[in-house]
Amino acid sequence: MHDEQIEILDFLRRYPPFAELPEETLQQVARSVDVRYFKAGTRIVEFGEAALAWHVVRSGAVEIFRRNGSLYNRLTEGGYFGEFGLLHRKRVRFPATALEDTLLYLIPEPVFTELFENNEHFADAVEIEDRTRLRQVMSRREDANQLMSATVSVLIGRAPVMLGRRATAIDAARRMSEEGVSSLLIVDEPLAGLAPPRMAGVITDRDIRIRLVAEGLGYDTPVSEIMSCDPVAVEHNQLVFEAMLQMLRHNVHHLPVLKHQRPIGVIALSDLLRYESRNSLFVVSSIFRQRSVDELAALTGDVRACFSRMVTEDASSRMIGSAMAVIGRSFKQRLLELAEETLGPPPLLYCFLALGSMARQEQLIVTDQDNALILDNRFEPARHDDYFQALAHFVCDGLARCGYSTCTGEVMATNLKWRQPLQQWQRYFSEWIEQPTPQSLLDSAIFFDLDGVWGETKWVDELQALISRKARGNTRFLACMARNALLRTPPLGFFKDFVVESDGRHSGAINLKRRGTAPLSDLIRVHALAIGSSSRNSFERLRDIIDAEILPRGRGQDLHDALEFVSTVRIRNQAADLAAGIDPDNSIEPESLSDFERKSLRDAFLILSNSQKYLKYRYQPGRSV
Structure with missing residues (x-):
């Protein structure tokens, strides 16, 4: 070995994870090392470039950064970096900069990979302990995905355009034209010297077209008569993907942004398109435009394409599970609309339930349907069940045609046991909790993940409160x-x-x-x-x-x-x-x-x-x- 290689060998012997390697292996590593010098302040590796070597700090100091520019780690003599990129797609995941004049030993990728795959101690030392290792893996994924870290506030491009609720429709139209916006926040007009105005509603181009012009109302109609009251809104510190899910869930294109219950801006669909693939939003929109079960079933390919694209774009499992659950929820909602059009208005109030992974917002492309019906306490089987049985079959059969296979355990609204009035559901949960047996809970565990999809969803909140209590x-x-x-x-x-x-x-x-x-x-x-x-x-x-x-x-x-x-x-x-x-x-x-x-x-x-x-x-x- 050359003198320089002997010096490298002596250095490696002093530091983990090299200290435990066999002497022959250490010598092979030392012979492969490429020595590089970096002046203070110079970039060593950039995010996304090809990962060609594993870096060991011989002298000096190196700072490692996350993709968003925040400091991830600071390394000195004996420290190492670059293993994540070598182990994952052979691309640099964390950019690095020399904090001071630095000498690095670069171990080529083939040598590092051979050490990692053939020496368990080396691999474990590089990856650290199980839980820390997995934390680093997931931290890297989170840092790489802006939807998981960006908050709604970054999407706000301007202060909200607001109008008092006593203004007229023509006032709203003129203000929207002047400001170049497609929506206005309607606010309660505050008394002089008091707190900022509170949001009363929102009015959009579509509201003026449908609720004013199409209805033949006068231009002097107060905006309070054509606005959407209590609009869906998001807090400024919520994540971008949570705002996306609100739009998906409620099929709206504008979301007021609140801070301490006061409006500070409005985000539109176009703002979200910078952060998320359009497809999940458009699939939901398409679902509500379909006029028959046949047309809904034809969207199965679009749903699969949406799922595949989100995976390709490296979306997190939480984002994918939530988006797919909203799509599944939308199928149920549209099928219920079509069912009521076919069967006529329901004889009683009801709530259609989603259970299991859909209720948890953890649904994937391979899933079956778990659902149930809560009926008004005035429910009488002889008078009312024919309707609700038909409704349940319409929805469950429709879901099966749309790719949601029927539940083998018959946890569906088509099963009379799971098509009951609210008071019976309250008895179900009370018995499961107060008189539990392993078998009864094995059969009913899925019902502890429940969500209201359609109708009197407040009943689900009542059941949830009972369960919690x-x-x-x-x-x-x-x-x-x-x-x-x-x-x-x-x-x-x-x-x-x-x-x-x-x-x-x-x-x-x-x-x-x-x-x-x-x-x-x-x-x-x-x-x-x-x-x-x-x-x-x-x-x-x-x-x-x-x-x-x-x-x-x-x-x-x-x-x-x-x-x-x-x-x-x-x-x-x-x-x-x-x-x-x-x-x-x-x-x-x-x-x-x-x-x-x-x-x-x-x-x-x-x-x-x-x-x-x-x-x-x-x-x-x-x-x-």
Whole structure:
């Protein structure tokens, strides 16, 4: 070896993860090193460029940045960086700059990859411990996706254009023309010297066209008579993707932005198009334009294309799950509209329920339908059930034609047991919680994820309040729920390797829903019920659980990362099936994953396994919670 290579070898011996490598391997590494010098303030690598080498700091100091420009890490002698880019698409993920004059050892990508794949100790040291490793993986994904970090406030381009509610329609039209806007916020006119005005409603070009001109009203009509009262709005600190979901859910194109209940701006559909693919918004809009079940069924290809495009654009599992749930919800709403047009007005008030993944806003492209009906307490089967049975069959049959397969367990509104008046639903939940058995809760667990899709959705809020009140602190009920949540375990063997299916169509594969996302959602639900959380989405429930401080420090974030990663692998697998022209499913062969993905998936399953052990400990029968 040359003198310079001997010096490199001596240096590497002093620092992990090289210290534990065999001498022969160390010498091979030392021979491959390329030495580079960088002056203070110069950029070492840029985001997105080809990742060609792993960098080790010989002397000096280096700053590592996130994609958004914020400082991620600061390294000195013995520190290393660049492994994320080498392990993921061979592109630089974190730009780096020399903080002071710096000497770097560059280990070529092939040498690094060989070390990583053939030396377990080296790989573990580079990736750090399981939970930290997965946190870094998910942190990188979050940083790379502006929808997960950008707040609505960044979309506000100007102060809101406002008009008092006593103004006339012609005043509104002139003001909109003068300001070059398509909407106005209508506000209560404040008394002199008092607080800023409160929003009373919103008026758009469409309102003037449909509610004024088409109705033949005079131009002096007060705007209060043609505005939309109590419009859907977002807070300034909500995420951009949450604003997108509000537009999807309510099929609106303008959202007032509030700060401390005061309007500070309006964002339009065009603003959101800078942050998210248009497709999910347009699919929902298309759903509500269809005039028949046949036309709705024809949109199945658009839904799949929307899903695939979101995956291609590296959207998070939460964003994809939420968007797909809103699309599914929109199908239900339009089918209910068509059902009422066909069958006539309902004889009683009702609420159509979404259950399971749709209620949690975690729906993917492979899903079945879980739904139910809450009926007015005046419901009399002999007088009213023919109508609601027909309505249930119209909707459930329509959903099946639109790609949402029927539930094999018959948890659908077509089942008379799940088509009951409100008071019976209250009895159902009271019995499940106050007189629980493992079997009764196994059969009914899906009903603890519920959301109102159509009709008297306030009834769902009443049921949710009843659940929160009765479940919180009920040790017997929580112990039964915890026992059921432990029935599905992660696919890990004694030596932490994967356990795959041994027979059947998916022999040699792992079902990522049954052995991954489902048990994660199950145990998160138990913790959420224990603290009385009213949230439906698993990520939102985790936020409540973390705030309640019922888990050991850091475990809530671990669960978040595990759920996100397993969901992401499941989503990408389904998208790959679609691209290959085969029916997507929830199974994946471990051999199809990269070494990096297998290690991260194993980490997520270890987090699930440890979390299940803690669940069993915390909710033992008779133990106070």
